[in-house]
Amino acid sequence: MESQRRTGTGRPLRPDDPERVGSYTILGRIGEGGMGAVYLGRGPDGRQVAIKVVRPELAHDPGFVARFREEVTNAQRVASFCTAQVLDHGESADRAYMVTEYIDGVSLKDYVKEHGELSPGMLQGVAVGVAAALVAIHAAGLIHRDLKPANVMLSYSGPRVIDFGIARALDVASGLTMTGQLVGSPGWMAPERILQQQVTTAADIFSWGCLVAFAQNGINPFGTGDFSVMSARLLHGDPQVGELPSPLDRLVRAALDKEPRNRPTARDLLLTMVGGESSEAAVLGTLTAWQSPVPLAPRGATRVMGESTREAPSPAGPPPAGPPAGSPPDAARGSGPPTAYGTPLESGPPTAYGDRPPTSHDAGPPTAYGGGPVPRGAGAFGSAPATVAAGSPLESPTRPSGPGTRPPTGRPPEPSGRPGQGRGGRRAVLAGAVVVVLAAGAVTGWLAFRPDDKKPSGTTTAAGPAPLPDDPLVVRIDRQPGWPDKCYGSIGKLVPTTAKASYVLARNDTCDILPRWSPDRKKIAFTRSTGLAVNELWVMNADGSGAAMVTNQMSGRSRVAWSPDGKKIAFVAKAGTGRQIDVVDVAAPHSTLRLTTDDAFKDDPAWCGSRVAFWSRRTGGLQTIFTVDAATPGKGRVQVTHVDHDVNDPSFSPDCKQMAYTDQPTKDTRHIWITTADGKGTARQLTSDSTRDMDATWSPDGTWIAVARGATALPSIWAIRVSDRHEQRISPSQGNMAHPDWS
Template sequence: MSSDAGVTARTTPLGSGDPRQLGSYQLLGKLGQGGMGTVYLGRSQQGRLVAIKVIRADVADNPEFRARFWSEAETARKVARVCTAEVLEAEPHAPQPYLVTEFIEGETLARFITRNGPLAAANLEQLAVGVAAALTAIHRAGIVHRDLKPSNVVLSPFGPRVIDFGIARALDAATSITGDLQQLGTPAFMSPEQIQGGAVTPAVDIWAWGGLVTFAATGRYPFGEGTSQVLLYRALNDDPQLDGIDPALRPIVWQAMRKDPAGRPSAQQLMLRLLGDSAADPDATVDPSQVTHVLEGWDLQAAAGAALGATPTPRSPTTDPRAGTGRHATAGAQTPDDRTAVTALASGAGVGAGTGPGAGTETVDTPTQSRTRVGGSPTGGRRRTAIAVGGAAAAVVVAVAAILITQTGGDKKDDTTTVAGSSSAPPQKFALPQAKVPLDTETMVFATKDSGNYDLYTGRLPDQGELTGVKKITTASQDELLPSISRDRRTVVFFREESETENALYAVAADGSQDPVKLFTSGAAENLTIADDARPSLSPDGKFVVVRSTTNADGLPDAGLYVARLDDGKVFRLNTAQQATDPAWSPSGERIAYWASESESDRGFIVTILATPTSTPTPLTKGQGNRDADPTFSQDGQRIAFSRQEKDGDLEIYQMNTDGSHVTRVTAEKGQDQDPAYSPDGKWLVFTGERGGAPRRIFLTDPADTTTPDRQLTTVPSFHVRWSTG
């Protein structure tokens, strides 16, 4: 059964009064019913699964609601995808307005705790940081969630995701008429200022965060059980009941639930405290890699001693009538299916597998995923290198590891799992060569031809003039090209053309202090045939590489993009077209960008795909030029730079948002420009270009300024520059 079919089977069939189409979206079933409307499972014209919240008619008739709906939804679309469900579209002018968000497969926190009891210690820490990261992104966009609660947190296969934000202020206008107090906040998680009708600020979400963490840690509401009136009274007058929370976490929850909103931390400060930096500057920012590290190893489990199916202290149905949500509805509505989802995140967008350009040509079976812990701490100890803002997505890298383990690990072959690339050779186990001192952020890696062939060099950007401190880090009789820098900036993976018929990937210490090591000499990846001019890209955690191969893990012809684990060569194919090439891993670890074409060609259109085997690709620039190549991510994960061939034959550097919007040209000088790469701080773009008939060299440009002439950084022939990990 396909992933789409499996999800659809768990919805309620559409009734006679339900629409079959909303705008361009086909409705597949009903995910649930909430206080403000109905949530449907839909599919876009490109094959993407979405959740569509349709506002009920009496609420939609409120003119103030419609007036606010559009602006609120547009603001919500700007929220960074950090442990949140992405808002895709809103239609305020329909007879019944609706909001479209990405579909998140998974069980809500409310349902999980009801079935299994409190979270295990490691999961509790991950939940606390993940929800704080989501609130940081939401608040930065100028939004207050207003109704954060366990049924609005989905425990996806890759970490916690906050849903049902973005139109709270518009719904507030409706509640003044409907009298539906529920939509102003859930009584068990409402802050004192909400209860008293005071100013609603981001501090109300911090209070709710404290209550949510209390519930996840103990299975109890912070003010116990009772009617709505009783819970509201206790929130105003009593202290929260924090017994049973980890002693290291309890002071942070206590501060988050101070009666005075001015005494609560901001979401950013909350994250700093969670990451162990309580004395930090209040205006300090969180390193995204910290968030990533905390979310690594997400493996949802109940606390020790909590039996599967055990129920915590019973909850009064008057406190949260929708808290029994079993499956995602970005409106927090009940669903008929209580089974926990274990399939991959069903938010990959674009053309369905094998249905058109950018899509794969075969069906990829979804492996049965066991509860194998990959990375992270198995004990739930306090880790002080935590998650990154932008990090829920990074847990996809962990999911990749789990997929590879279930596909190729163990001695038995499961009837429902295809073992990828059996090999008689034992899997290789080695540590990648690493520089003792990482490259600084002003240093880039590139290929230069100073004699008969290309070797890899590093060079540092000075305030003026050409690169300084240029140093060779590889030496061979063959061309060595297409470097990829690890996030810790200690290792470089690159392509070597070993002969006219054989290519290989190598890794070298970024300072050239160790000899290069050939990758994939055993394991399933040994059967890959690295394509000519195939650019590799390292995952943010440095454990995987994605590259174009013309054969699959069994050595059979099947061109496309393959993800391989570096330590043992286990491998799977991404669901891409056979023409897919030049992959670039996003800094969050969630997606991979590449370019594909409708036929064999040297250029095409830019596509992104989730880093899992069954995800569907999302074409971004198809129809906008279709002569695009060389995609790369900015380190904040917000932009993609690429090269585009103009009608006059010139190649120029462009950039766009990662959803394909706001495509703008960066370079203005005539030439043949390609291979863009962002600086680690995102301020600069470097690229290689042929200008005025001279050989290809490296140039620097400000992506926000197309009027200042580009700065030349090298005078010798130079190719394939890389600066950051994107």
């Protein structure tokens, strides 16, 4: 939407404007554009949001509505790095709408119009921030299609890209397509868009080049004029980029190449800007402090979805509540078996286990996220990957390096500071976009923070990161060390928000492992191992009562998976000298259904919807994840992962659309990655800890993933927020826990 600068309290609502959209209260009209109107709204939690409601004629276009739903759903997957996070979407009064986070600031277009070209520091920040946003957008399988200065916000926390992933809906709207109208902004469109050729992510790179040149010179590199004039220049003219600092001069010229295949990728841009030919010290000097422009943040100023306002209405009601203050009380101690490494636990189920609150792991730089690893030896334009100078703030002496290891990363701190407080001068660390490339060659954004103003773990900030859910996990609790050579496992529950654990079923004479909640959370299935060749599937009530064996035909110490209706369980069954995935009816355990028949070794079933996932050595002897259709045994096999090393531990997201898994490029390296469950998407890395991460499990709301972390004999449970990779330990500091299951 085109940016409009206004003063005062903003426009009052018109008679035909809605007072509510879905569960959101409308506070005022922000502006309007080609797709519809934008409103300032308040969510049920009191948070200010931006609500874009499509105009009536588009709401009745089936092609537009279908594409709008699809693209907004995809946009919700975009990591909130240097972007305006998409929070919600739906339909109200037969009109589609989209909700994004509220952004406080001014558009790049308005700032340059009022103040002229950017300072060198701001220019570098915009170039890096917008490139980081494009990596996140492209990693989600989206193309912005309408990147321009009006869609780049200069906020207190750095540049933020808005309106991504929805321009395509207008492209396919039947009423527009039939007339041959081209949706886009003259002067910022790539030549292939004007020629109506195939549009790829390279079109966004061309727009990035135009945008950076505009920020440097205050004018589009192809000048001004109507659509026909600008189209001719874009197709045949040479851009006037002025005197850009290195390496931006080279990058902008490469981005503005007429041929899409000759342009760098967004990751190429980042790699070169933060670690190419320029001095690392000089680059870090310009990126580690974002100096907000003076006009950005007067009290009450608002800027939402590409529209500028002043003194917007304030939402009524208190701000979103954070976690309860104070630490959980110490666990009650008692006597009697079983003991946790010599420490008696309170007798009787459930028994308290552990007495320390969760800790936040904030050390180290932000972690890489999205897009997968950079090929070895391939930096920007084929050069070697960027490196960190010895002694630089980004160097981590405790992390492994050298051949065979993946670039390590740390964890991003929580955002802090509130929009609308004071004028300019607020510094925000932009380390995300730097470290993403230096450390892992992927992408993150900068997160505004001050060292003395960190948010407590799980706090919901203005940007809306999901708080840590309090739904308990079922876990394996080791009564004493020994795993995997000796097993002293018992089944327990772990409350993530308090790091308190309790036994559900604890016997000193059994090895009970790999628990799994039933879909209604009323029962727990688990594996009982009574010897090297004897493994049994058991089911009990959630309080530990009614434990009963379902089958003793399991092969190995393997996890199991409930069917969506909670009536059946998939498990790894003995099949001669091999293994197959079987399904057993819990109420009729002698009735089984075989889902696989091939000879390949397989393990770790997971079940969501009609699909059952597992890993198999079916492809070249490598552990590869597949899914099969439970309704048609032996048919419908889909390969989910496509890498040249072992992977395992598949775990479906609650909506069955994504899958987390353990990536094992070397014997001692295990990280969690996420991909689409249909195997067609691009995998992205979630964890990069120097120790091993495995056994991923999604929270019931799909916003966090819990993992078992550490050496095999000394595991602990950690939770990682999917949106920004913030992580914290959620198991107590005493004792070992593993095999978590959350959803």
